[in-house]
Each structure stands twice: as structure tokens, then as C-alpha cells.
Amino acid sequence: MSIFSNIFKTTDFNSSNSLQEFSCxxxxxxxxxxxxxxxxxxxSQLELYxxxxxxxxxxxxxxxxxxxxQDLDLWMTAQxxxxxxxxxxxxxxxxxxxxxxxxxxxGYLDTNPFKAVVIKKLPTGDYMQRFLTHTEIKSLLSACKRSTHxxxxxxxxxxxxxxxxKSELRLAKWTCIDLQKGELFVAVSKSGRSRTVVLSKKALAVLEQVKLRSEALGLPITRDSWVFANPRTGQPCTSLHIAFFKARDSAGLSSVRMHDLRHTYASLLINNGASIYEVQQLLGHYNISMTERYARLFPNTLQDRVDIxxxxxDFDRI
Incomplete structure (x- = not known):
């Protein structure tokens, strides 16, 4: 019996007594x-947490x-x-x-109390994007190289x-990587759809280094093995964030998040001539509006375009 069957078996959506079914x-x-x-x-585990x-x-x-x-407004204020x-x-x-x-x-509740809250949504300010300079990238990589991870x-x-x-790499298995095509297949991305991460020759070279490091640590590198595995458990690494925070702090880059490396990748693409469509495809954005956050990085070529x-x-000849 599927989990859906279990849910519906124990749930009476039309019961007149549904409001009293749960004690709390x-x-x-x-x-x-x-x-x-x-x-x-x-x-779902994050929701439970x-x-x-x-x-x-x-x-x-x-x-x-x-x-x-009122309970909800006070709860948000307390946070x-x-x-x-x-x-x-x-x-x-x-x-x-x-x-x-x-x-x-x-049918377990008459009305959602959120409909009457005063605090609909807290203002968060403008979306902040952090792009690393070449000097910062060098400092960060040097600090990461010194890490014991x-x-x-x-x-x-x-x-x-x-x-x-980060989750696309952390949860990748060797079977997801096609060395011939230079691709990493992600079965379920953030959008809920599959996507392909294009791998450059340098990225493939780094993956070869990962294999050598895994072998040195006694980790399997079979097709069904994790690319980044914990040497003690054999499961995907979960301590990368902690190690990253220590490395970035030692490099004097405490404001940098791991996700900012993705922003940096996008900025490097744009600064080297990639179109917004190409950036969208390479980042795996399902909606172009996500990619348009980087629009301000594109060079202003509108004046050149109107000259076309x-x-x-050529009115001078008319």
C-alpha cells in the first residue's frame, strides 16, 4: 500500500466531527x-525541523x-x-x-487565522547579490586548500x-556524470524538474582529482557511489558548510555565502560575453525572471543597437 493510500485511509475529509479529531x-x-x-x-525533514x-x-x-x-503576529514579532x-x-x-x-x-479547521494577521509579510529589502573578485576567489581557494576537510x-x-x-554537487553520484559528453545530470533540481549541468574541461579535471582523493581515502568510486562521500560513513558529506565558514573567515570573507559562488559564476559568464539566455540555460533557471536578477551586470549596448x-x-541619401 502506498503512502498516499495510508494518508487517505486515515483521513476523513468530509466528517462533521473532523474539527474534534485531534487533541492539539x-x-x-x-x-x-x-x-x-x-x-x-x-x-520534508526540513519542515519537521x-x-x-x-x-x-x-x-x-x-x-x-x-x-x-494575534498569536501569529506576536509569534513573528518574537522571532x-x-x-x-x-x-x-x-x-x-x-x-x-x-x-x-x-x-x-x-476540513479540520474552519478558517485560516493568517487571513486576519496584521503582519502579512516582513519587508526584506532589495535582493542582495555578492560577486567575488578574482583576488577574492584566489584568497578563498587558498583558505579552502588549507582546510582539513x-x-x-x-x-x-x-x-x-x-x-x-551546492546540493546538486553534494548529492551527486558518479553514475550522474557523463565524462564523454561533459555533463552532470540532476534528476530533481530546485524547480522540481531535471536539468543538466554542463562541465568544462577544467571541471572534468577537478572531478578526476576527486576520484584520486576518494581512492586515497579508501572510498568506493563505483557508478553508484557518492561523488563527495564522508570517509567515516560513506554517505554524502554534511560538514562542507562548517568547513567553508571556517575557510572564508580565515580569508577575511565573512560575508560570503556558498551560494554566492553561483552568483559569481553568472557574473563571470556575463562579463565574458554570454547572453542572458545562455546564462539561464547554464544556471538551470526554469523562468527567465530568475536570470534577470543579473541584468544590471550586462553591458549597456542599447545606444549601439539604435545606431544599427x-x-x-541612411537618411542622408534620401
Whole structure:
């Protein structure tokens, strides 16, 4: 029996007593919503983590009907006072809003209290993009090379050479890499669709170094093996972020996030003549609007373009 069958077997969407079925909100999450999340979402464990840390302590003991819009406004305000950034609080509230919407759709709640909140969405300011200069890239790679993490230096190199998302590399297996075509196949990207990461000759050379490092560590390099595996567990590396933070701090680049390497890849493409369409394809953006965030980096060629029309008309001869 599929997990969907289990969900629907235990859920009576039309029952007149559905509002009384759960003793508290935590009960609804644990016994209804989380099974649904595991069946439909790639990162259900992240939802469980956020619920346990930020939602369960406040709303878990309440019944669904007891959660008020005032409770939600005070909860968001408390997170800000605790030092969480507005963008993070927005993510937490968006998740809680989604859970309550599903409770309404399934008949366990009459109305989502989020409809009456005062704080609809916290302002986060303009989207910030950080691009590393060549000097900063050199400093960062030198710091990563000094790291005790066996793969950090090679991992960061590949991020810069491919523009891949960190999860796309961290969760890659050797079977996903076509050395002949120079491609890394990602079965499920952030958009939920598959995509192909194009690998340059230098990126392929770094992957050969990864193989040699894995062999030296006694890790398997069969087709079904992880490209970046933890030497102790054999599972995908989970400590890359910690090692990266230490390396970037030692390089004096504390404001740099791992995702900024993807931004840097895009800026290097644009500065070397790539079109916005090519950047979109190489970054794996499903919607061109995501790529347009980099539009300000493109050289202003509009004056040259209007001259094309003027020169073609040549009014002086008419």
C-alpha cells in the first residue's frame, strides 16, 4: 500500500466531527500533515525541523481552532526580537500558513487565522547579490586548500566552475556524470524538474582529482557511489558548510555565502560575453525572471543597437 493510500485511509475529509479529531495542533502535524509532506515534498525533514524548533513549542499544545491571528503576529514579532532575519521569519510563517491552509482544505479547521494577521509579510529589502573578485576567489581557494576537510577545496572549485547549486554537487553520484559528453545530470533540481549541468574541461579535471582523493581515502568510486562521500560513513558529506565558514573567515570573507559562488559564476559568464539566455540555460533557471536578477551586470549596448537602425536607414541619401 502506498503512502498516499495510508494518508487517505486515515483521513476523513468530509466528517462533521473532523474539527474534534485531534487533541492539539502538534497531533495534526504528526499524524496527518507530516505523512502528506513526506509523500509530496523533497525536503520534508526540513519542515519537521522548522516545526519542532519554531512552531511546536508555541502552537503545538493548542487546538487548531485556538490559534488566533494575534498569536501569529506576536509569534513573528518574537522571532524578530530573537534575532532572526525577516526573510527567515517569512519562510517560517509561509510554512505555517501552508499547514493551516491544508487543515482548512481537509476540513479540520474552519478558517485560516493568517487571513486576519496584521503582519502579512516582513519587508526584506532589495535582493542582495555578492560577486567575488578574482583576488577574492584566489584568497578563498587558498583558505579552502588549507582546510582539513578532504574535499572542501575541490568542492568549492567545482561550484565556481559549474555554477551548480551546492546540493546538486553534494548529492551527486558518479553514475550522474557523463565524462564523454561533459555533463552532470540532476534528476530533481530546485524547480522540481531535471536539468543538466554542463562541465568544462577544467571541471572534468577537478572531478578526476576527486576520484584520486576518494581512492586515497579508501572510498568506493563505483557508478553508484557518492561523488563527495564522508570517509567515516560513506554517505554524502554534511560538514562542507562548517568547513567553508571556517575557510572564508580565515580569508577575511565573512560575508560570503556558498551560494554566492553561483552568483559569481553568472557574473563571470556575463562579463565574458554570454547572453542572458545562455546564462539561464547554464544556471538551470526554469523562468527567465530568475536570470534577470543579473541584468544590471550586462553591458549597456542599447545606444549601439539604435545606431544599427539609424545606419540602415541612411537618411542622408534620401
Amino acid at each position: 495542533f502538534a497531533d495534526f502535524f504528526d499524524h496527518k500533515y507530516y505523512a502528506f509532506s513526506k509523500a509530496t515534498k523533497r525536503r 522548522v516545526f519542532d524548533k519554531h512552531i511546536r513549542p508555541i502552537f503545538g499544545p493548542k487546538t487548531l481552532a485556538e490559534i488566533t491571528s 524578530l526580537e530573537a534575532g532572526y532575519k525577516p526573510a527567515t521569519v517569512n519562510k517560517h510563517s509561509s510554512m505555517l500558513n501552508r499547514i493551516l491552509n491544508i487543515a482548512v482544505q481537509w 578532504p574535499f572542501l577545496h575541490l568542492f568549492v572549485k567545482l561550484l565556481l566552475l559549474t555554477g551548480a547549486r 537602425v539609424a545606419d540602415s536607414l
